[in-house]
Amino acid sequence: MKRVAVLMEKGYEEGETLTIVDLLRRANIECHTFYFDNEFVEGMHHMMIKADQQFGDEIKDYDVLVLPGGRPGGENLRNNEDVIQMVQYFNQHHKILAAMCSGTIVLSDAKVIEGKKVTGYTGYEEKLKGGLFLNDVVVYDQNIITSQGPATPYPFAFQIIEALGQDTSEMKERLMYNFAGGR
Incomplete structure (x- = not known):
């Protein structure tokens, strides 16, 4: 079974983070959230959400690493x-x-988007140095999936699910995603 690790640091964007986790779990993908200092992590809108596990080397065994945005x-x-x-x-x-929204800057600083x-x-x-910036809702190039912001976690999560080999068409129907104008 494919596994996804979602990092939750103080100031994460609740709407992005929780929507991504929800959709991945609906797709029956094993998805865990990871904290750093305290298992209850305060989001950007002051919601205290309990993360599943503490950040550590076991994440290396996961298939996908998700970096949500938020300020800070x-x-x-x-x-x-x-x-x-x-x-x-x-x-x-x-x-x-x-990575989505402000989480994308991590990819730039880690120097993993060169030419992607x-x-x-x-x-x-200007902040995503080395990458070829596109003004698209979601971009998937090689092993990097990026998305724009708080209104885009649905297409972002669907792209992760598809990258893991699952068809999302039935899920999109059940969630009325196509009805709502999703692409």
């Missing part, structure tokens, strides 16, 4: 050297790295 969640992930090293490990082992197509939050064209 993205910055906090970027400023954590252990996160940078984990991102580099995933890239070196050709595992999927998925990426997207990110509004104005991130």
